[in-house]
Structures are given as C-alpha cells and as structure tokens.
Amino acid sequence: MAKVIITARVMPTSPDANLDSIQAAALKIIQSKIGDAETRIARQPIAFGLIAVDITFIWEENLGSPEDVLQPLIMGIQDVNSFELTDVRRAIG
DSSP: OOEEEEEEEEEESSTTSOHHHHHHHHHHHHHHHHTTOOEEEEEEEOSTTOEEEEEEEEEEGGGOOHHHHHHHHHHTSTTEEEEEEEEEEEOOO
C-alpha cells in the first residue's frame, strides 16, 4: 500500500481554548494510529483571534480513510470545533 502525506486542521471552539492541550491530545490520537512516524505541527492564525492547529503526518493507505478513522476521535477532544483534511498527497519514493 502507498503512503499519503496528510495535513489536517484542528479548529478550536474559541480564541480562549487551550491550544496546547488540543495539540497534545490530537497528536496523541494521530500517533496512536501511525506510530512514531514524523509529524509536523504549525499554528495558523485564522481570524478574530482564532488560531488553528495544522498537523502534517504520513498515513498508510491500508489504515483506511484518515477522515473516517481520526475525525470522530479528534472531535471528542474538549474545545475542538472541527477537524478537516486540508491537504492530501501521495508520497513518492
């Protein structure tokens, strides 16, 4: 099976949400599915003080759709408003 490079955006419910705890919980969930594969995290200002957490990681296609697998788990994190895949690319090599 092929590897896919995914960037997922996790949006908090408000500008006052604790981004550190959201980021840690989301990363823990993702790493429970992908193991110790490399991940990258960036925080992106959106608007009106909202800051999104963007997590980039490598996903094995045989794990199924990352949206189906990860979305219900990440949406269960306190203060998470939404989870969406913002970039999906097949890895080459």
